[in-house]
Amino acid sequence: MSVPTSVPDSETRLTADDHQALRLWxxxxxxxxxxxxxxxxxxxxxxxxxxxxxxxxxxxxxxPEGLRMGELSQRMMVTGGNVTGIAAALESEGLIDRQPDxxxxxxxxxxxxxxxxxxxxxMAAAHEGWIVDLLAxxxxxxxxxxxxxxxxxxxxxxxxxxxxx
Numbered sequence: 001m002s003v004p005t006s007v008p009d010s011e012t013r014l015t016a017d018d019h020q021a022l023r024l025w026x027x028x029x030x031x032x033x034x035x036x037x038x039x040x041x042x043x044x045x046x047x048x049x050x051x052x053x054x055x056x057x058x059x060x061x062x063x064p065e066g067l068r069m070g071e072l073s074q075r076m077m078v079t080g081g082n083v084t085g086i087a088a089a090l091e092s093e094g095l096i097d098r099q100p101d102x103x104x105x106x107x108x109x110x111x112x113x114x115x116x117x118x119x120x121x122x123m124a125a126a127h128e129g130w131i132v133d134l135l136a137x138x139x140x141x142x143x144x145x146x147x148x149x150x151x152x153x154x155x156x157x158x159x160x161x162x163x164x165x
Contacts, residue, residue: 035134042130047123052078054127056086057112057120060096066111068101095119 013026040051059067059075067075073083087110090096095116101107112120135143 035131038134039127039130042126043123046126047119049123052076052082053086053090054120054123056083056090057095057116058124060110060112061117061120061124064111066099066109068107068109069098070107072110090116 036051043049043051043054055076056072059072069080069083069087072087073080076083087096087098091098094113096110097113098108098110101109138146
């Protein structure tokens with residue numbers, strides 16, 4: 001996976017007069033876009049799947065007892081219709097099953113099947129390799145420092161957003 005450094009991206013519109021915070025935000029977006037594009041292409045090429053399907057399976061892998069469709073929608077930050085469409089396709093492929101919730105039969109719980117778990121684990125291993133490769137330009141200590149800095153940024157941004165609500 002190699003991305004040319006001269007590809008126009010969100011940083012292209014910056015000028016020397018732009019505020020440092022704006023430059024930082026656009027740099028974060030540019031990095032995220034490049035990484036996400038590589039992951040999307042890898043998933044399509046190696047597994048014939050999409051990032052939303054990978055995310056769906058990832059959420060279920062973390063919760064063996066399964067999740068309600070509404071919980072999946074919230075976790076993935078997409079509409080219920082998007083989740084329903086993905087679920088229908090994955091169910092038809094035998095990767096998930098949907099069962100009525102024992103407490104409320106109007107609600108379905110979705111779980112990975114054994115085949116779904118095996119399939120997801122293969123994808124997750126490849127995904128991890130792609131991310132490790134893409135971030136290999138930073139030493140471990142630099143990655144740890146960046147994680148810490150971004151954690152502080154996330155905490156601050158969430159506090160600002162919550163204060164405004």
